[in-house]
Amino acid sequence: MKLIEALEILKKPVPEDARALRIALACGFTPLHLETFLAAHLRSLFPDRAIDIRTGLFGDLQGNLERLDPAGLDALAVVLEWPDLDLRLGVRNLGGWRIADLPDILDTAAGRTARLERSLKSLSGTLPVAISLPTLPLPPLFFTRSGQASTHELRLRSALGASAVSLSSEPGVRILNAQLLDRVSPPSDRYDLRSDIATGFPYRNSHASRVAGLMAGMILDPVPKKGLITDLDDTLWSGILGEVGVEALAWSLDRQAHLNGLYQQFLASLASAGVLIGVASKNDPGLVEQAFARRDLLLCKGDVFPFEVHWDRKSGSVRRILETWNIGPDAAVFVDDSPMEVAEVQAAFPGLCGIVFPKNDPAAFWSMLEDLRDLFGKKSVSAEDSLRLQSIRGASELRALEAGSSGSLDDFLRTAEARVRFIFGTRRVDPRALELINKTNQFNLNGVKFGDAAWRGLLEDPEAFLLVVDYEDKFGPLGKIAVIAGRRTGPALSVEAWAMSCRAFSRRIEHQCLKYLFAKTAADEIALDFRETPRNGPFRSFLLQWAEAPLSGGVRIPKEVFAARVPALFHAVEEDVLE
């Protein structure tokens, strides 16, 4: 993006009802064009938000961080450069580069690094923090030739690297990937000495734009895709199973099929991070069963569910897989070596991301892996991620049992050995709670998404309550699958957010939640701020058990109405109160 393009983007009018997106930009140099580019990239990513960038004092990064008031901010972007660790690591100060100065430079840098780390850790507890580590070359202050890294330089980089490792493990911290920045902004094309000396802005415009673009993409996490549906022949493995047979399928170097092996390894990696992997293949089911029994396959059969193996259209397979996963097409990716199959599936599901497996093009294959990592990437892997496939299998078995059972749902649930654990309180809030609210669409009270600041604002209200629900039954644990938040308003409870994972449907967990809230808070009535969205039909159906349509404007459930209509509940209930 050129500077003039950034300014043109920022000239466009903001919608009148646009919510503000308030970002603090902290850097030791004058933010100048970096601020402009950051605002423009954010505006491009979030066209319905009013971008508000706040900067601090020139030359005082540490002070700016220590003075920063996180209230009202949505995120903090920190752009570090070497002079932030010691002014002598820049060119605007003439503090000395004698050999005798070097140990002191290192000591100062170590001290400032530690202080920055403390400040950033503290701030990351209250708002998301995106950090760009130094991107510019160190000046030639060390005594070695430029081709040889000096011990001093290595110590400096090592100390900063150790600090970055420690910071990256904080839930609220995201650190810009230097490898990606190297690719998009070549190191030799970053520094502008003339501008640094004349204005205090050390970046070339192209570099400022690229740093800003990557930082903008990191500030608010995009919702990752949830599932990948893959073809088998000439995709997961090399060879057409029906023609060459199980033993001739290949995915190794010695059989010129290494890309397929890498793909399997990659899918196994995604599966271990909670990504759902399904198979849609026009094939003989018996042969596929035999192929997945091969012990050298890098993607285990247990990592895949469900298998759609037959000779029917792929779009039908994809539809059934999405139904089993209970996700929309926009949350899934379809990979197949046949452009025709990809086109057929995408015609049926325009929102689905279709990728043609580049079987004979290593460079395109590499790009595909990077694209897939971007589509499925997440800040961290939670316990719920590792339970997801297990719980979907359980739900599928549950539905099959329900469908085949001659008894009632009550009979079925009575024997499910269900256990619900309620975690009540607004202290030590699990990040999973906000994730559920913002990522769940179907059983969602009103579709309102919360930024970190708004979420904090709600929970800091003395009248606020928060209920997180953990569930398991004999089909396996589901983990934390529901969250309810709101405020006490006199004798009533006002629920402002309620979301439950679709994996937890058909277990009457939502009924048990209401029962618990009535008992826990002694409320006479629970008022639900329901708003219909294109996808929250399941929540609407739940509400119709207690109220008549139309439901717009909210629903109130008096305690006696709930008591009269609640169906039989069979869960064992446990409680953790966070006070």
Added chain:
Amino acid sequence: MSDLDSRLAKCFSAVFPALDPGEIREASHETVPGWDSLAALRLVAVVEEEFGAQIDLAELTDMVSFASIRDYLQRKVEAR
């Protein structure tokens, strides 16, 4: 309007969005609200990008109007 003038006007329009297009050719730091040191640096950067030229920092203090920047660019073009 010459090509140079229209490209320079585009730069002014980007940096000073409130400036009426009819007033751009008469614009100077004395008549344009918001033409402060920060805006001047932004304008120079946009002009450098647009014209692929590096502006001599010693001349920055003289670049206080549309006319003075146009004259500077004209001299650069003629010197090539």
